[in-house]
Amino acid sequence: MNQDRTSTITNAQLKEGYKQTEVGIIPEDWLVxxxxxxxxxxxxxxxxxxxxxxGHPFVNLMDVFGVSSISAVxxxxxxxxxNIERQTYNLKEGDVLFIRSSVKPSGVxxxxxxxxxxxxxxxxxxxxxxRDGGTIGKNFKKHCFYEEGFRKRLISASSVSANTNINxxxxxxxxxxxxxxxxxxxxxxxxxxxxxxxxESLDRLLTKKRQIKQGAMQELLRSKDGxxxxxxxxxxxxxxxxxxxxxxxxxxxxxxxxxMTVKDFASHNPFSTSEYITQDGLKNSPSNLIPKGTxxxxxxxxxxxxxxxxxxxxxxxxxKAIFPNKDIDPLFLYYWFQFNKSxxxxxxxxxxxxxxxxxxxxxxxxxxxxxxxxxxIASILSDMDAEIDSISVKLTKTRQLKQGMMHELLTxxxxxxxxxxxx
Numbered sequence: 001m002n003q004d005r006t007s008t009i010t011n012a013q014l015k016e017g018y019k020q021t022e023v024g025i026i027p028e029d030w031l032v033x034x035x036x037x038x039x040x041x042x043x044x045x046x047x048x049x050x051x052x053x054x055g056h057p058f059v060n061l062m063d064v065f066g067v068s069s070i071s072a073v074x075x076x077x078x079x080x081x082x083n084i085e086r087q088t089y090n091l092k093e094g095d096v097l098f099i100r101s102s103v104k105p106s107g108v109x110x111x112x113x114x115x116x117x118x119x120x121x122x123x124x125x126x127x128x129x130x131r132d133g134g135t136i137g138k139n140f141k142k143h144c145f146y147e148e149g150f151r152k153r154l155i156s157a158s159s160v161s162a163n164t165n166i167n168x169x170x171x172x173x174x175x176x177x178x179x180x181x182x183x184x185x186x187x188x189x190x191x192x193x194x195x196x197x198x199x200e201s202l203d204r205l206l207t208k209k210r211q212i213k214q215g216a217m218q219e220l221l222r223s224k225d226g227x228x229x230x231x232x233x234x235x236x237x238x239x240x241x242x243x244x245x246x247x248x249x250x251x252x253x254x255x256x257x258x259x260m261t262v263k264d265f266a267s268h269n270p271f272s273t274s275e276y277i278t279q280d281g282l283k284n285s286p287s288n289l290i291p292k293g294t295x296x297x298x299x300x301x302x303x304x305x306x307x308x309x310x311x312x313x314x315x316x317x318x319x320k321a322i323f324p325n326k327d328i329d330p331l332f333l334y335y336w337f338q339f340n341k342s343x344x345x346x347x348x349x350x351x352x353x354x355x356x357x358x359x360x361x362x363x364x365x366x367x368x369x370x371x372x373x374x375x376x377i378a379s380i381l382s383d384m385d386a387e388i389d390s391i392s393v394k395l396t397k398t399r400q401l402k403q404g405m406m407h408e409l410l411t412x413x414x415x416x417x418x419x420x421x422x423x
Contacts, residue, residue: 045089
C-alpha cells in the first residue's frame, strides 16, 4: 500500500475525527475509492496521417499539456471523422482527459477538464478519457488529480520504456480520497481556483513588466546623437579568460572558491556558484579569480549572456571577464549585453557547440553615451529589474503556497466546511 507523507500510526495517535487509509490520513467521513469505481476510461482515436489537417476539430496532446481545462475556442487541429467515430470518442462537460505518455515521468497522467459539451469533436489517441457518474464535482476535478499523493501513485503505477506510460487498467486502480459532499468539494475547488487566479494575474503582470522593460531597453540603449560609436575592445582595459582544474585531482575540487561555468547563467545566484575549487585548483589551472562587480560573459555556449557577481569567482575556459575602462559603468555594460544578446548569439559558429572568438568579441560595435547618462540608464533599468524580481518572488511563493494548500485541502487536513455534530 502507498502511504502519502505519513507512515502507518496507531489509532491512539490519530487526531480525533481522522482515520488511517491506503492514501494516508484523511477525515473519518471522507471516502477512499478507485477511479474505476467512480467511472470509466476510453483511449482516444487513432487515424492515419491522411486524416489530419481537414475535417472536424479534435483535442490533441498539446491542448491538454499545461492547461487545467479545455473549451472549443482553444482548438485548432483538424481530423477527418465519421458520425460513429464522433459518437464513440465524444467529449461532454465534466469529462477529464489524461495524458497517456510522456518523455518525463512528471508529464504522464496530467489532466485537463472538459468545460462544456464539445459537439462533433473527438480526442487524440495520446489521451485517455475519464467519465464519472457525478460523484466528483466538476470544478473539483480541476485540482484533485494534481494533489501530490495522487501524482505519486499515478507515476508509480506507470510503466517505463522509451517514455513513461499509463494505461486504462492502471488508472482504474488508482485510489483517490473524496469529501462526502459536493458542497465541500466545491468549497475546496473555489479556494484553489482563487489561488490559481492570483497566480495567473501575477504571471500576466510579470509578462507585462518584462515587455515594458524590453521596450525601455530599445529606447534607452539605441545609439543617439552625441554618443560615441566604437567597438567593445576599445572600452575594455582587459578581457580575461579562465580554465578548468584537472578533474582527476581530488584536492583541486570542493574547496571554498566559487568556480563559474555556463550552467551558472541559468541558475544565477550573485553569491554562489554550482561548483567550487580549492586554492591548489586555482593555482594549478588556467582559471582566474575575477573580482566581484566584474561583468562575465561567454564565448562558447550561452552566447550573449552576462552576469555580475557580488563575490569574487573563478571562471572556466568558456567564459570571459570584461574589465571596462574608467569611462564605462559596469552596470551599463551589463544591460548593453542584455540588449545585444540575440545579436551576439546569432554570430556564433561551430559544428557542435556555438561559439565566437575573442577577436570577434572585441570587434562588437559599441554605442557609448557619457558616463553620467550610462549611470542614469542603468539606474532606470535596475529599478525595473527590482520590480520584476519582486513580482517573480511573489509568484514563486504563491505557487509554493498553492502546492501546500492542495495537500492540506485535498487530504482533508484543513476542512472548509464545519462537520462537527450539532448540539
